[in-house]
Amino acid sequence: xxxxxxxxxxxxxxxxxxxxxxxxxxxxxxxxxxxxxxxxxxxxxxxxxxxxxxxxxxxxxxxxxxxxxxxxxxxxxxxxxxxxxxxxxxxxxxxxxxxxxxxxxxxxxxxxxxxxxxxxxxxxxxxxxxxxxxxxxx
Numbered sequence: 001x002x003x004x005x006x007x008x009x010x011x012x013x014x015x016x017x018x019x020x021x022x023x024x025x026x027x028x029x030x031x032x033x034x035x036x037x038x039x040x041x042x043x044x045x046x047x048x049x050x051x052x053x054x055x056x057x058x059x060x061x062x063x064x065x066x067x068x069x070x071x072x073x074x075x076x077x078x079x080x081x082x083x084x085x086x087x088x089x090x091x092x093x094x095x096x097x098x099x100x101x102x103x104x105x106x107x108x109x110x111x112x113x114x115x116x117x118x119x120x121x122x123x124x125x126x127x128x129x130x131x132x133x134x135x136x137x138x
Contacts, residue, residue, distance in 0.1 A: 001127055003120045010035045015044050022048075029053050031093045039067035053088035103130050 002013050002020070014036050021027050029051040030036075037056045045052040046069040056074050064071040076084040085091065107126045113119045 001124065003123050005116060011038045011041060014041045018045070018048070018050065029088065031088070031090055031096075033093065037070075039065070039070055042067055042070040042073070045069070051088065053090055055090070099130070103127065106130060106133075 002017050004013055014030070014032065018027055018030060027048075027050050030045055030053060032041075032052075032054045034055045034057055036054050037060075041054065042052045052069060052073060054073065056070070056077055060074045060078070062071060062074045062078060073084070076087075103126055107129075111119045111122045113122045
């Protein structure tokens with residue numbers, strides 16, 4: 001889990017999240033929505049031997065423009081999005097989206113804390129409670 005201020009765009013956090021996940025896991029593919037569509041993200045994943053299953057923007061250009069890994073994904077999605085989606089198991093993103101939705105329903109969409117360190121603690125607490133609740137056999 002990474003917590004950032006609201007000024008930090010999600011796409012800037014991909015490298016840090018993948019690096020953290022790679023410490024204890026073998027990361028073969030990253031499923032991500034269009035928020036993570038950037039040349040640096042595609043290049044970082046390719047450089048680390050990770051498949052970038054990132055939904056690109058609808059108006060994406062199929063020219064490489066310095067990022068061949070992104071170009072390939074753009075071409076695949078333009079040609080047949082459903083085929084691309086199936087080939088990378090993009091539908092499995094629902095698992096992460098379900099967790100986010102559940103946490104928001106349980107605890108609300110906003111944090112109560114005002115200082116960033118306390119916001120981080122509040123979010124970690126909410127995620128920990130969610131994990132506890134989901135493992136209970138009630």
